[in-house]
Amino acid sequence: MAGEERPQHPYPFEVMARDGLARCGVFTTPHGKVHTPALLPVINPRENIIPPNELAESFGCEILITNSYIIRSHDELRKVAVENGVHGLLGWDGPVMTDSGTFQSYVYNGVEVAPEEIIAFQKQIGTDIGTILDVFTLPTSDEDKARAEMEETVRRARQAAGMAGDMGLAITVQGGRHPNLREECARAISPLQGAVFPIGGVVPVMERMRYSDLVDIIMGAKRGLAPGRPVHLFGAGHPSAFALAAALGCDLFDSSAYIKFARDGRMLTVEGTIHLEDLSELPCSCPNCINTTPRELLDLNERDRTAVLARHNLHVSFEELKRVRSHISQGNIWELVIQRAGSHPSLAEALIRLRDHGKQLEHHASTSRKRFMVTSSLSLHRAEFIRYQKRVMDPDMAWHRNWPADPDNAIELRRMSPRHVREELERALSGGNLPPMVESHLGPLPPGLLETYPFSQAVFPLTTDEGLDRYRAEAWDRYRQVGKGSGEIPSSKYNTDVKTDIMKGKKPTPYELYQIAHVLDWQFGPGSWKVFDPDRLGVVRSRSTRRMQNVYLDGKHILSLRALDGLFTLKWDGAVMLHDKTASPRHRVVVTEEASAFNATGKNVFSRFVMDCDPLIRPGDEVTIVDPDDGLVAVGRAHMVQEEMVSFSSGLAVRTREGLGSRESVG
Numbered sequence: 001m002a003g004e005e006r007p008q009h010p011y012p013f014e015v016m017a018r019d020g021l022a023r024c025g026v027f028t029t030p031h032g033k034v035h036t037p038a039l040l041p042v043i044n045p046r047e048n049i050i051p052p053n054e055l056a057e058s059f060g061c062e063i064l065i066t067n068s069y070i071i072r073s074h075d076e077l078r079k080v081a082v083e084n085g086v087h088g089l090l091g092w093d094g095p096v097m098t099d100s101g102t103f104q105s106y107v108y109n110g111v112e113v114a115p116e117e118i119i120a121f122q123k124q125i126g127t128d129i130g131t132i133l134d135v136f137t138l139p140t141s142d143e144d145k146a147r148a149e150m151e152e153t154v155r156r157a158r159q160a161a162g163m164a165g166d167m168g169l170a171i172t173v174q175g176g177r178h179p180n181l182r183e184e185c186a187r188a189i190s191p192l193q194g195a196v197f198p199i200g201g202v203v204p205v206m207e208r209m210r211y212s213d214l215v216d217i218i219m220g221a222k223r224g225l226a227p228g229r230p231v232h233l234f235g236a237g238h239p240s241a242f243a244l245a246a247a248l249g250c251d252l253f254d255s256s257a258y259i260k261f262a263r264d265g266r267m268l269t270v271e272g273t274i275h276l277e278d279l280s281e282l283p284c285s286c287p288n289c290i291n292t293t294p295r296e297l298l299d300l301n302e303r304d305r306t307a308v309l310a311r312h313n314l315h316v317s318f319e320e321l322k323r324v325r326s327h328i329s330q331g332n333i334w335e336l337v338i339q340r341a342g343s344h345p346s347l348a349e350a351l352i353r354l355r356d357h358g359k360q361l362e363h364h365a366s367t368s369r370k371r372f373m374v375t376s377s378l379s380l381h382r383a384e385f386i387r388y389q390k391r392v393m394d395p396d397m398a399w400h401r402n403w404p405a406d407p408d409n410a411i412e413l414r415r416m417s418p419r420h421v422r423e424e425l426e427r428a429l430s431g432g433n434l435p436p437m438v439e440s441h442l443g444p445l446p447p448g449l450l451e452t453y454p455f456s457q458a459v460f461p462l463t464t465d466e467g468l469d470r471y472r473a474e475a476w477d478r479y480r481q482v483g484k485g486s487g488e489i490p491s492s493k494y495n496t497d498v499k500t501d502i503m504k505g506k507k508p509t510p511y512e513l514y515q516i517a518h519v520l521d522w523q524f525g526p527g528s529w530k531v532f533d534p535d536r537l538g539v540v541r542s543r544s545t546r547r548m549q550n551v552y553l554d555g556k557h558i559l560s561l562r563a564l565d566g567l568f569t570l571k572w573d574g575a576v577m578l579h580d581k582t583a584s585p586r587h588r589v590v591v592t593e594e595a596s597a598f599n600a601t602g603k604n605v606f607s608r609f610v611m612d613c614d615p616l617i618r619p620g621d622e623v624t625i626v627d628p629d630d631g632l633v634a635v636g637r638a639h640m641v642q643e644e645m646v647s648f649s650s651g652l653a654v655r656t657r658e659g660l661g662s663r664e665s666v667g
Contacts, residue, residue: 006649009229011028011168011196013229015640017328018328019327019366020364020383021361022249022333024036029063029128029129033062034252036251037242037250037321037325038253039237040063040065040254041055042065042256044259045066045071045081049306063094064095067099067103068100068101069099077089085125086098086125086127096128097128097170098129100119100122101113102135103136103234105136114133116159118133119160123167130167131198132171132172133156134153134157134172135150135174137149137150137176139177139210146176149174150174153185154188169192169193169196171189171197172200173186173198173224174201175217175221179219180220183220186220186221186222188224190224190225195229196230197221197230197232198234198252202217202236211241211244214241218250219248219357222360226647227644230251231249231252232251232254233252236254237253237256239321240269243323243340244341244347244350246324249364255314258317262307263302265277266309267284268312268317269284270320270343279294280294281294282294286315288311332369332373338378357381359386364641365387366618367618368564372457377465377466384458389475391522392446393478394482394526407439407476409437413441413450413456414441415462418450425450441458442454442455442458443472447511447514448515449522449566451566452518452519452566453565453566506540512548524578525616531578531582532553532577537553538553538555547563551574553573556573557573558573558577559571567622568622570622570624572635575632578624588625588626588630589614589626590610591609592628593628595609596625596628599633600633602661604653605625605653605654606652607644607645607652613638613645615642617641618638621637623637623638632660634658635658636654636655636657637655
C-alpha cells in the first residue's frame with residue numbers, strides 16, 4: 001500500500017469490541033450514530049402502527065428503514081417526501097435507510113421503475129442510505145441463472161455508485177445459494193465504497209429456516225467483502241437468528257416480522273414463534289405482557305391486538321440484540337449461539353455446516369479468551385478446535401519428535417486439575433525421563449502447553465457425547481500419522497543442586513524449559529523458541545504459587561507469562577530479539593513513517609495508518625510495530641487481522657505496550 005494514511009470514509013464505521021467475526025461497532029450517518037449490531041424496524045409509510053418517536057423512547061431504536069419504491073408509487077406520499085424529505089414524512093430525525101423495490105420485484109415479478117430512477121428519487125428525498133435496485137436471485141436458481149443475475153446486480157451497482165453523490169449507498173451482494181458467486185459479487189462491489197453492504201435474496205431461505213444454506217451464503221459474502229463496512233442481512237428479522245448471523249459478521253438487521261407476525265396473532269420469542277390462541281398465559285414479562293392474558297388480547301379488536309403484539313415482538317427483538325452485543329463484548333458470542341441452536345434442529349444443522357468454514361472462523365478468532373465452554377459436539381466448528389488441529393498437528397512443530405502417541409499412557413487433563421498434571425510432569429522430568437503426553441479435552445497435547453489457552457481454560461462436561469468422543473479418538477489417530485517432527489527437543493544444562501542466578505532469576509527447570517519452548521512455538525510459529533538461547537535464560541517465579549512469571553535472557557526482561565491464559569507478553573527486549581532473528585513480514589505491523597514517530601512514544605496504532613502486516617496475525621497476538629524500512633518502533637497486541645488493518649479508515653489496530661521513544665527516554 002501507499003505510505004499515506006487512508007482517508008476517512010464519509011460514513012465512518014469503527015469496531016469497538018469483537019469476538020471472531022462478530023463485532024460491536026459505531027456506524028456514523030449524517031443524522032446520528034448507530035450502535036451495531038442494530039435492528040432497523042421496517043416502517044410502512046402508508047400504515048404506521050407504532051410512531052417512530054416511540055420506537056426511540058421505548059425500544060432504543062436508532063435507525064429506521066422504509067421503502068422508497070412504495071413512497072414513489074403513491075402520489076400523496078411522494079409529494080410529502082419530496083417537499084419535507086423522508087425524515088419529515090416519517091416524523092423521525094434519526095438515520096433512515098430506504099429500500100429500492102427489489103423485494104417488491106421478487107413478490108410481484110417486476111417493478112415500474114428503472115435502477116437509475118430509484119437512485120435519483122432516494123437522493124431527492126434525502127435518505128441517509130439509499131439501496132440499489134439489485135436483482136433478487138431465488139435460492140432455487142441454478143448457477144448459470146444466478147451468475148447472470150449477479151452480474152446484472154454488479155452492473156447496476158457500478159451505475160449507482162456514479163450517481164449517489166453524498167448519499168450513502170447500500171450495495172447488495174447477490175448470487176443465490178452459491179457461495180462462490182456470493183464471494184465473486186462481494187469482491188466486485190467492495191471497491192465501490194458503499195456505506196453498507198447488504199446480503200440480499202435470503203428471505204425465502206429464512207422463511208424455510210434453511211439456516212445451513214444461510215451459513216454458506218453469509219460466509220461466501222464475507223470472504224469477498226472488504227471488512228471496513230457494516231454488513232446488513234436483508235430480511236433476517238426473527239430474533240432466533242440474530243445471534244448466529246451476528247457471530248458470522250452481520251451488523252444490521254431489518255424487521256417487518258414484528259408487524260407481520262402480530263397481524264397473524266403470533267408472538268416472537270428467541271426460541272421461535274407462538275400462536276396467541278395456543279397459550280394459557282403469556283411467557284413474557286415485557287411491559288405489554290406482564291399485566292395481561294392471552295384471552296384479554298384475543299378479545300381486543302384486530303388493530304389494538306396487532307399493536308400490542310407488535311410492541312411485544314419489538315421488545316423481544318431489541319432485547320435479543322442487547323444480549324448479542326453483551327456477549328460479543330464479553331467474548332462469548334458462541335456460547336449464546338449454541339444455546340439458541342438447542343431451540344431448533346435447523347439452527348443445530350447450521351452449526352454442523354459451519355465445520356466446512358472452520359478456517360475462515362479461525363482466521364478471525366482471538367488467540368485468548370477468559371474461558372472456552374463446550375457442552376456438546378455442536379461446538380466442533382469453533383476456532384479453538386480448528387487452531388488446535390492446525391498448530392499441534394503441524395509436522396514442523398519441534399515437540400512432535402520422540403513423544404509417544406499413546407493415549408493409554410497419557411496424563412488426563414480432562415479429569416485432573418492443571419496443577420496436579422503439572423506435578424506429575426515435573427516428577428517424570430526429575431527422573432530424567434521424557435514427560436508423557438497430556439490428554440486434553442481437545443486431544444493429545446505436548447506437556448509445555450498444559451496451562452496455555454484454550455487447554456486449561458476449557459470447560460467440558462465429564463461425560464461427553466458420542467461426537468466429542470469420536471473427535472478425540474480421531475485426534476490421536478491424526479497425531480500418530482503426523483510422525484516425528486524436524487528440529488531439536490529443547491534442553492538446557494540444568495542442575496537441580498546448583499541454582500545460581502543468571503544475571504536475573506533462576507535457571508528454568510526442565511518443565512519450565514518445555515513450557516517456554518512450547519508456548520513460544522504455539523504463539524510465534526515452529527522453531528521460535530530457538531530465538532532465545534536456553535542456556536542463557538533465567539526465570540522469576542511467584543512466591544505464593546512458585547509458578548513462572550517472567551523470563552530473562554542475560555539479565556534482560558524478554559517475556560512475561562500471563563496467569564489468565566498461559567501465553568507470553570512480549571517485552572521490549574524480547575521484541576528486539578524476535579525482530580532481529582525473523583524475516584519480514586513475520587509478526588510485523590508496518591505503519592506509515594509519520595505514524596511511526598507517534599507509535600514510538602508508546603501510543604496505540606490505528607488502522608488508517610497501517611500500510612501492511614503479517615497475514616498470519618490473529619486478534620490477540622503479540623506483534624512488533626515497524627516503520628516502512630522495517631525499523632522496530634514499538635511492541636503491542638493486535639486487535640485486527642491483516643485485511644481489517646488495511647481496510648478500516650478508523651479504529652484500533654494494535655494496543656501498544658512499549659515504544660522505542662519511551663525506552664530511549666528511560667535509558
